[in-house]
Amino acid sequence: MSQLDDLYRRVIMDHYKNPRNRGTMDDESVTVNLNNPTCGDRISLQLHIEDGIVKNARFTGEGCSISMSSASMMTDAVKGKTTEEALALAGKFSSLMKGEQVEFDEYEDIDALSGVGKFPARIKCATLAWNALRKGVEHDGQGKVEENVEQ
Numbered sequence: 401m402s403q404l405d406d407l408y409r410r411v412i413m414d415h416y417k418n419p420r421n422r423g424t425m426d427d428e429s430v431t432v433n434l435n436n437p438t439c440g441d442r443i444s445l446q447l448h449i450e451d452g453i454v455k456n457a458r459f460t461g462e463g464c465s466i467s468m469s470s471a472s473m474m475t476d477a478v479k480g481k482t483t484e485e486a487l488a489l490a491g492k493f494s495s496l497m498k499g500e501q502v503e504f505d506e507y508e509d510i511d512a513l514s515g516v517g518k519f520p521a522r523i524k525c526a527t528l529a530w531n532a533l534r535k536g537v538e539h540d541g542q543g544k545v546e547e548n549v550e551q
Contacts, residue, residue: 405515407512408511408512408513408514408515409512411469411509411512412465412466412469412512412513413465413469414469415468415469415470415472415473415509416465416468416469416472419459419468419469419471419472420472420473420475420476421457421458421459421472421475421476421479422458422459422460422472423458423460424444424446424458424460425446425448425456425458427448427456428448429446429447429448429449429456430446430447430448430449430536430539431444431445431446431536432444432445432447432532432535432536432539433445433532434528434531434532434535435528436463436467436524436525436528438521438524439463439464439521439524439525440462440463441461441462441463441464441467441524441525441528442461442462442463443459443460443461443463443467443471443528443529443532444459444460444461445457445458445459445471445475445529445532445533445536446458446459446536447533447536447537449483449536449537452482452483452484453480453481453482453483454478454479454480454481454482454483454486455479455480456479457474457475457478457479457533458475459471459472459475459529459532463525463528464522464525466513466516466522466525466526467525467526467528467529469512469513470513470525470526470527470528470529470530471528471529473507473509473510473512473513474489474493474510474529474530474533475529476507476509477489477504477506477507477510478533483537486533486537487533487534487537489504489507490530490533490534492504493510493513493526493527493530494527494530496510496511496513496514496517497513497516497517497523497526497527498517499517499518502514513526
């Protein structure tokens with residue numbers, strides 16, 4: 401294992417064991433529930449979007465280290481971003497999962513997930529939170545919306 405692979409593994413495990421933004425919000429937020437029936441990963445993402453800006457993002461759920469660390473990284477990365485910027489980050493993440501060279505200068509922890517693209521069965525784990533983000537942004541301004549969708 402290379403030093404870079406070891407570093408990436410440590411970053412992923414840090415987000416898994418010490419997730420950022422884990423929990424729920426009591427305010428008016430959009431809630432999206434998604435699950436990956438292949439492996440059983442589940443996420444409930446809450447977004448507080450105001451004036452086109454992601455003011456807060458929190459999640460709960462159960463799943464593997466890849467899905468939960470990806471949710472932790474994603475919620476950290478999108479807070480304070482416009483919805484357009486958040487969707488652009490989601491697009492960059494999709495490209496990363498396809499094996500394209502992408503760098504997340506503004507939030508480099510996400511680069512730790514670059515190796516997931518080599519394992520097609522794990523891509524759905526990594527993209528679960530990002531797909532919830534896209535659905536949440538689509539429902540911006542519609543109050544509390546819950547969807548249970550298999551990706």
